[in-house]
Amino acid sequence: ASETEVRVRNVFMRGNWLKTIPSAKDQKLVDPLAVSLDAESSKLKAVFTHDFTKNGLPPEYFKVNDSDKQAVKMSSPKGYSIFRPAKGAAAVVDLFLPFNVYGDYDIEATFDQLHLESKKDSYIMLITQTDDKNQTRCRNTRIHTAVQNDEIHPSFTILHEDRTRSYGCGPQTTCEAKAGRLRLARRGETVYYLFAEHDSDAYQIVGREEVSDKPLRSDGIQLRAVCVENGEMRVVWKDVTVRAERLTYLPRDAPVEPKSLYTMNSDGTDLQIVTRVPDGYIQFGSPEWSADGKQITFDASNGGTETSHVMVINADGTNLRDLGMGCMPSFSGDGKRMVFSQPGKGVVMMNSDGTQRETIDRRAWGIQWSPDGKHIAYGKSGNITILDPDTGVERQLLVGEQAKQYSYIYWNLGWSHDSKSVCAKARNRKTNAEEVIVAEIDTPDGFKILQSAVPGINVDFTFGPENKNVLFAMQNPLHKGPQLYLSNRENPAAPKLLPGQPLDQKIFDCAWSPDGKKIVFSGQLFPQAVEWPPVNSKSTVPPLKKP
Numbered sequence: 001a002s003e004t005e006v007r008v009r010n011v012f013m014r015g016n017w018l019k020t021i022p023s024a025k026d027q028k029l030v031d032p033l034a035v036s037l038d039a040e041s042s043k044l045k046a047v048f049t050h051d052f053t054k055n056g057l058p059p060e061y062f063k064v065n066d067s068d069k070q071a072v073k074m075s076s077p078k079g080y081s082i083f084r085p086a087k088g089a090a091a092v093v094d095l096f097l098p099f100n101v102y103g104d105y106d107i108e109a110t111f112d113q114l115h116l117e118s119k120k121d122s123y124i125m126l127i128t129q130t131d132d133k134n135q136t137r138c139r140n141t142r143i144h145t146a147v148q149n150d151e152i153h154p155s156f157t158i159l160h161e162d163r164t165r166s167y168g169c170g171p172q173t174t175c176e177a178k179a180g181r182l183r184l185a186r187r188g189e190t191v192y193y194l195f196a197e198h199d200s201d202a203y204q205i206v207g208r209e210e211v212s213d214k215p216l217r218s219d220g221i222q223l224r225a226v227c228v229e230n231g232e233m234r235v236v237w238k239d240v241t242v243r244a245e246r247l248t249y250l251p252r253d254a255p256v257e258p259k260s261l262y263t264m265n266s267d268g269t270d271l272q273i274v275t276r277v278p279d280g281y282i283q284f285g286s287p288e289w290s291a292d293g294k295q296i297t298f299d300a301s302n303g304g305t306e307t308s309h310v311m312v313i314n315a316d317g318t319n320l321r322d323l324g325m326g327c328m329p330s331f332s333g334d335g336k337r338m339v340f341s342q343p344g345k346g347v348v349m350m351n352s353d354g355t356q357r358e359t360i361d362r363r364a365w366g367i368q369w370s371p372d373g374k375h376i377a378y379g380k381s382g383n384i385t386i387l388d389p390d391t392g393v394e395r396q397l398l399v400g401e402q403a404k405q406y407s408y409i410y411w412n413l414g415w416s417h418d419s420k421s422v423c424a425k426a427r428n429r430k431t432n433a434e435e436v437i438v439a440e441i442d443t444p445d446g447f448k449i450l451q452s453a454v455p456g457i458n459v460d461f462t463f464g465p466e467n468k469n470v471l472f473a474m475q476n477p478l479h480k481g482p483q484l485y486l487s488n489r490e491n492p493a494a495p496k497l498l499p500g501q502p503l504d505q506k507i508f509d510c511a512w513s514p515d516g517k518k519i520v521f522s523g524q525l526f527p528q529a530v531e532w533p534p535v536n537s538k539s540t541v542p543p544l545k546k547p
Helices: 032-041
Strands: 046-051 063-066 072-076 079-086 091-097 099-118 122-130 137-144 150-159 165-169 180-187 190-197 204-210 216-227 231-249 259-265 272-276 283-289 295-301 309-314 321-325 327-331 337-342 346-351 358-361 365-369 376-380 383-387 394-396 406-409 421-428 434-440 448-452 469-475 482-488 505-512 518-525
Touching (some): 032 180, 079 091, 079 099, 079 216, 091 231, 099 122, 099 137, 122 180, 122 231, 137 180, 150 204, 216 231, 259 283, 259 295, 283 327, 283 505, 309 327, 346 365, 376 406, 383 406
Parallel strands (some): 482 505
Antiparallel strands (some): 046 231, 063 091, 099 216, 099 231, 122 216, 150 165, 180 190, 190 204, 259 272, 259 518, 283 295, 309 321, 327 337, 337 346, 376 383, 406 421, 421 434, 434 448, 469 482, 505 518
């Protein structure tokens, strides 16, 4: 009563059906857009292709970033394998390729033996990062989600001025394949997300996103493997291919450009080299102007303050003088004397020709003379000491609750041009956060925190011509190093990039001239990329030996 059974036998089928399977591009259900992307891909003549099964992981083409150094990573004839158990925190293993990619591109990565298991998300990604104002990242993801779904996720992220990122995600496509190819293809200002299962040549378009046609930045191609919270992730990367209208390559062993001391107008025009790193030294910094704007003093060293010497040079780059041991020098208002820091001696005063050295305070560090010559400021015991150089009377700048707030005052503090305020970086005693503070020397009411817990701020500060802005170098997330930023004293929101500054180098420290017309800074040009051979270029690493 509850079951029905039937047996079917001897089925005959007759018809004019195909006797062979057509190629993917000729089948009725093929996506014509995917076919056209394939055809256009073959026309991209700048090509890099790498087979992990034959050539391993050569450091000249790949940089590995293991978030906590716990992943098991191995090259073998099977490919480049990654195994990563996760225990609470997200575990990330990235492979970066050192190419700038121009115009249309087509990038695909083949994976195998995928195993994703986690109480939260675990996934692998192919990522591209465009060098536009938002540093847009397109991410093609094969994911095992926290709700135990296996899918392909197309997504993108953009960077905002406040250094936060926002995320967008396209439609999810169910996918349980343990092997396949992730692909990102840009045509004009559209990026297409594609996926092919196992060794199939038939790609499925799983998403698209409108983006900039700006180049991909160097290290802007990533193969990423992630496991979040308890679980594990396994994957074998088999190969990766980059096709583009143009490729440039930044060798991992590209020579590091030396630092140079530059001056420029406040609007970024008339960029001039004052001097290279002096002979006998490997680096320099901490530039400061003389009160008349005719000379610049700085320090040069061989890697540490114990090797630092005080240097003075004319602003036009002539008459370089070495005044002996010391670092972070500063002129007196009349230019006849200087103060500086020196390991083992604390803060020191001398004549501007290097004679008659006299220790001011052995327990202090980071000393600067006010522009009017009436005060000297330096860090000591979590406070800023203000010294009258004529009378020898000293006092603490931070008083009351302010005096209890900081455990350390960093070096290279800066004076306002009217000699009424000091700006410095300080470490908060309670939170251990680094803060940029401004304090007026005549009233405790003039104390203000300009920036708090903002990462990557260098410790060298200078005031703008009207004393309303403070200028400093800070890591730029849209750049490949630090650049100059302004922070407004009256409205200390997120720092703003200084307009007009050079974009082809890292900038480390700075000083505004007394008349407000010039800025001096130490900078370092980025290593220069070279053209990648345009036709079917392959890595030349010898094949792995079979065990």
